[in-house]
Amino acid sequence: MRRRLAAVLVTVALGTAACGSSEDDAGAGPGGSADAGLTGTLTVFAAASLTDVFTGLGRQLEEENPELTVRFNFAGSSALATQLTQGAPADVFASANPAQMAVVTDAGLAEGGPTVFTANVLQIAVPAGNPAGITGLADFGREELALAVCAPDVPCGAASEDVFAAAGVTPRPDTQEEDVRAALTKVELGEVDAALVYATDVTAAGDAVEGVSFPEAEDAVNDYPLVTLGAAPNAEAAEAFVDLVLSGEGQQALEDAGFRAP
Amino acid sequence: MRRARTPAPLLVPAALAVTFLVLPLAGLLVRTPWSQLGTLLTAPGVGQALRLSLVSATVATLVSVVLGVPLAWVLARSRARGRTVLRALVTVPLVLPPVVGGVALFLVLGRQGIVGRWLAEATGITIPFTTTAVVIAETFVAMPFLVISVEGALRAADARFEDAAATLGADRWTTFRRVTLPLVAPGVAAGAVLCWARALGEFGATITFAGNFPGTTQTMPLAVYLALQRDPQAAIVLSLVLLLVSVATLLLLRDRWLGRSGAAA
16 A cells, blocks of 8 residues: 555656656766767656656666766656747657647757657556446546546647547546646546546556557547757757667567557 | 834845846736737636635635634644644645645545545545535645744734733633734734635645646636646736736735734734
């Protein structure tokens, strides 16, 4: 129980901390000699749903380049886009949808065009054991259930609106969450019977949460673009990170986390 | 008392403090899209969110006064052991990140929570995602501000008045009502104002424990946060509305309630 509480608190902290988390892994010992020779600090702004995969890839890059420190700012894509247009210094931006990427590219902040590197579909998250017996999207129209969706203002909420429209379901949620991890937290705590989140979030949540797939999810496949920023303080490392994400290794890590190939 | 001239060494830091606190406000004013003001203000949900904010912050303040003033008395006057520990405990919400506070409320009052589970089984009532949950979250975060203010006022109040009342035959409850409470009224008022302001701006515990739904749980800070995701201009306007309403309310209250003793606030 205590471990589960700790896990929930960590999820909440990661999911809602306004400034995201920074990953200062001091694993590089003084004895390790750099072969690739990347140095300095690489700053990656990435959608909250990429937290686990990118943290792993960042650590790998650090191990290959002992002189390099990779820092992440994980948050909602729209919050990140706002931070970037307000002048936050970063090397790489990975967005959970093309619209927020457009905010950054339209502001002239990108170096070259964005690359779609992965995609995500929506899935219904239910507490372990599915106590309310959720079977599909139609259950979101049931008044008597406690239901969470993402707010229409954030990417997962916009995608949710699309699938509800495609399925002809009028959702009756009890809460419109500010981001996808916040919606998931409420499932983990057992406070809602179901939440509409991304498949990857269900995978990341582990045993406390089960996923229920539904056919209408195919109507809102969400592409994830990433880009190197024009003002990147560490362009070399930025390029290496983008290459790693696009490599077979990076793609496998994404697939393991529940993402699908673009 | 004659009004003292400000000593020079205080002047510069005080001016810096004013600049630091007021400049962001000026920033908001400068960036306000005045031409779209009408459209953005009459957007559906703005009035609703504002009304919900004002009502829930006011109810949270009333609850805080009813429960917090007695607690402040206990902290300031009682000689029970463990008072120091008690004081530290009740000020925990001041240092706890509100989001974590919201999760903690779930663990107690959620439908899987220690108390909430029992409540749901016995009565069928669940608290999360209701306006009640908004008030609870706001009270949890804001009440310590009132308690600290009132406790300070109680400590500063001259206990000899209470002793005198007691020697004149007043029982302890009468002494509290007729002597202590009037004595610390400015402190209670100041604490209530602080508490109300904190409740009005509450975000983290509310969005976690009460969720976000227009009309039932979406208060102004939540509306501002979500507007920021979509349309920063709208967020600025909403913030401005919240700001104006709260400043107006506070000025009004200051005149009406605090009167001359308002200096204490």
